[in-house]
Amino acid sequence: MMHSCIIFASIYYPESAKNRRDLVTYLQKTVDLLRAFYENPAIVLAGDFNQTKKSWLASCLSLKQVVNFPTHESGSILDLILTNCETYYQTPESLVPLACSDHNIVLWSAAASIPNPKIKRVKYRSLIDSAICTYGRWIATYPFPEVYGDKSLDKKCQLFNEVLHAKYLEFFPEKTFTRCESDKPWIPPPNQETNPKKVQAFPRRRFAKCEKIAKSDYLSHEKSHDSLRHTNPRKWHRAVKQITGKSIHNSIKISHPDGTYTTVDEVNQYFTHIWNSFPSPTQAQKPEILDSCADEGEVVIDEMTTYKTLMKVKVNCSAYPDELPPKLIREYAPFIAKPLSVLINLCFRIGIFPAVWKKAYVRIIPKVTNPKSCDELSPISQTPCLAKVAETFIMRVLLDQIQGSIDQRQYGGLKDCNTSVYLVKMYDSLLKWVEKGHSFVDLGAIDFRKAFDLINHIVAALNLKLMGAKKKTLTLVLDFLRQRMHRVFALYEGDTNSKWSSSTCGAPQGTKLAAIVFLPVINFLIADYDDRYKFVDDLSFILKYLVQSGVVTPQFSSNFFSVETSRR
Template sequence: MASDILNVEGYSLFSTCRTDRRGGGVAVYIREDIQAKAIPQVRVPSELECLWVRLRPTRLPRQVSSIVFCATYIPPNSKHQDLLIDHLITTTDLLRELHPDIGLVFAGDYNRLDHKPLLLAHQLQQVVNSPTRGEATLDVVITNLKSHYNAPAVINPIGNSNHKAVWWQPRVRPKTPNKTKDVLVRPMPDSSLRAFGRWITTHNWDEVLEEATVDSKTLAFYRTLHEAMDRFFPEKKAKLHHKDKPWFTAALKSLIHKRQRAHSNGQMTLYRFLRNKIARDILQEKKTYYKDHIEDMKTTHPSEWHKSIRRLANWSAPSATIHVPDIDLSNKAGIADAINKHLSAICQALRPLDWSKLPTYLPCTLPPEVSIWDMYHRLKRIKVSKAPGPDNIPPRVIKEFAFELSTPMTDILNSSLREGKVPAPWKEAIVVPVPKELPADLDKGTLMGPLVFLAMFNDVRPVTENSHWKYVDDFNLGEIRLISTPSSLQRDLNHLDNWATENHMLLNPKKCMAMHFSFVRAPIQPPVLTLAGQTLKTTTQARLLGLHIRSNLKWDDQVDVMVSKGSKRLVVISRLRRSGVPIADLNTIYCGYIRPLLEYAAPCWASALTQRQSAALERVQRRACRLMMGRQFVSYTAALQHIGLERLSTRRQKLCTDFALRVERSPRFSTWLPPTRGQQHGRQLRNSARYQQPTGTNRYLTSAIPAMIKSLNEL
């Protein structure tokens, strides 16, 4: 087709045409005022119809560096569907490695292609929710920019097309300021520490020792120490950005400030010089920071190595939010005050203690005397990584000069014990309310809390012969019955309700659910169960100890969750590789932080995986190998051999076999397995140690226990 027919005035055309037959192909039109270019690093297989274009509009959200648009067409029932998904995922890995903050938009006619692997691999969303042809949504828009755009509108077809068009517009968002904050720091160079040491070793602390009361001693101590701190370690103001990297130095910040000022003043020659210098310096800092500051920690201080790796990869837990009614989320002080009032109200509701009714024991024993050496040993145990408290004394100073500080602090503490009074500065504390990541898990609380709860909770049991399982504060009831047999679960629930009332506990029926497993041809109505006067809702899926269970006993949800979690952490490998971390250390990160997510509770579900589910898990490891090796990656098999990894399917088989052997040797859990042939007939024959292979449906034979029996028989 002639180019003048395809061209549209005011737009740049990017297109790729079919070479094996007439018609078809994909094209992208972009306004001429938007910078756009093809991506030379992307190689599209000849079997696919894909077009990749990188855009750089004049204004973009601060967290988006540029936008990559991928136009795609896949025919219905194409034999290249898996090839297309692999191409989209691996190319996105490449682009995110080159441009970590890139925006992604995949659009085109996907013709009922299962694009879930792409969504899970890169945490993308499909935003078209209306049919585009008949009753089917064939034309999709997949992106990580959903929050920056309005919901797409499906409008009438353009020209003679039999597909409706999709109109997707950006949101008008207010300009948000850069998230920076000013902090006060006390630099402690060695010269200042030596000068401070010369002062404190000659100071006699008479102003503290000669005071009469504990309050006056404490005020004199802090007054002297703060004056010395301000003299030897003066405070300086530093500006921090919430995305500052560990290798980002003050010199780089100064260059960036000069670059921006040159751009504002129109000094373009100086601007380009500084821009190129900053790019070179950043690249050099990235390459040398790991080798100079982190690499040796792997053998000398492994815990610090892992912490440094997480900081280098900008890998931190998402900040949790505490919602308090009628208080704005930005009002941190108001939230803390509300929590404090709520907690103090618990004690205020109790009757005041009547001191006149307390017994008196006289004569009273003298308080213990704290020695200087006891105080010294305590101060030496302070962790220097902790932040200073309200007194603003750095832990490093306290630990390094523990001997000199032990004399005045011992005097203050002994005076406090004699007077029966705690100094006012020692009553202050910086309290930060930290919300729990998960709902009320007792295994993450204090030491005594779970023990006390277990002591109270351990005697709850069903009154029938139904099975029950308990894990900390989780309690599960289960029954196996014939269709003609009435359910006995309600009796156990009534008993549980009565037990809670007798033990002054409250049950939460809103967090209790019932799941019904039945595979009969004619579905039956599950029994209606009630707890504490409320009907329990019936669900088809539940999460038990991190395992996602469905009523059809399929593992789609579990695999999707594992693929999604593993894919999210692959970005860590990409960031660390750009920082010069070698392949061996990247492999350590993968084996320690990513692969366990793909193998969690493998003996429960590994034997029942479908080929597609197994391939989805294997794809995550293949992507990890590609990210670790970069341009050295040739094939998955060669990468596994070079890095020293096994296929996930091979590891799952070994994990399941090891678990079966542990079950067989366990006095407690060996009852899960049936008797061996020798135990059944009492004779020592060739196959006496083998188990009778179960028979039944394929669903049963691929479940955990029959699969373990098969593994043990094959040893």
């Protein structure tokens, strides 16, 4: 970001001064005050600091010390230049002392050419009220013949999505604006202008009035985040990054020894290899899996239930490519609910999840600050918003069928269960045993590696059948998992998306059914041991010991942790 002004200070700190911490405290308060009063000022602090620790001083002031050669006849660096605008100047040079001085002259020349500010062209579609009304008039009278025809379910969903998106492109035309790094954060995109002639032509009073209003709205929005500082540190951190104009998702670059970076196709190939570790159920295996499953009545999702679910769509989530933004899906929920309920009911009737809803864009999230390999990356799948609505109904029906068979010590993925309940239950059992006296415990914790990515669909289906899943619902869940397609989002600015790939195992993280499908995989693990505590893919257990006459007696069976090979 460009600087709004230049602040230059000349400093002399005598060698006879006793407390050097006073200098640092004074400079730190002054610099903070200037940064609060001016927007991103260019600061230069130059002078004779004598024996002040330069690295400590630069760290306290969040400035860079650029003099790297001795400036005194004793061979010490006493004359410093602390700044945050070193890119606009050349490397300092040392000249001979002036007259009888024992300090060299430090020459700090301006750079030959000042780097131009970075300008980025951003494309967007403005959701203005007039366009929203125009789209609403169209969708209110459109009969959606694509949904009620004799076509296949996949074709119906594809045409339904295409007609909604085609009209979205028509009524909300794409616009382009240029963003400069010197742009004020409170100026909304359509009002930003980097062309000096256009800025000059705009009446100054009118521009100042608009800027004052925008700045007031921006600062009032900024103050609304104050409560997050104490209630939710994660949201507070995200809000601060948005206010300062920094990206929430940093670029991911994994360097190689030859200086190159891991490409998006290499990351996609890495996860594709994991997602094909187990074969998906074949058509010959399906009758064996679904055999002896209890039949169920026809599942009917009415229009009003679909409408209420659409109204709960989160509008602040990013939109899936080639789909209506979540805000518009919620806006036009009364008109989308009927055709969508017809498609969802057809899914339950024939046991097929549409292929267009099984395509996912994978966003890579680093597990550590600077990942060194693909193993330190976590894939989060972004699926169509309408697919998530359909998943909601599948999840409700499935949970109603298996609720009574879910492990009572499972505290994840279920209603009214969270990490707080999980930790309190475990801590309560631990303290009750220790407080008896002459006893101690061992605490075991297991975290499954690539838990969601390595779900075997056959094992998950067999365990769901044992837990009471009905035939039609289990068929639909199996079809939801099989033949999924995915591609990885660009890892950094200027990168491209990867190619489409398929998977034969695993459940995509970020979908609502992923956690529910994993529950049966871990459901029967140490199910007969009382002191077990599960939170989706995290498993903890307490091993109790009793000490009597110096003899330690375990209060558990030696083979309590056994896994049946048929359920692995």
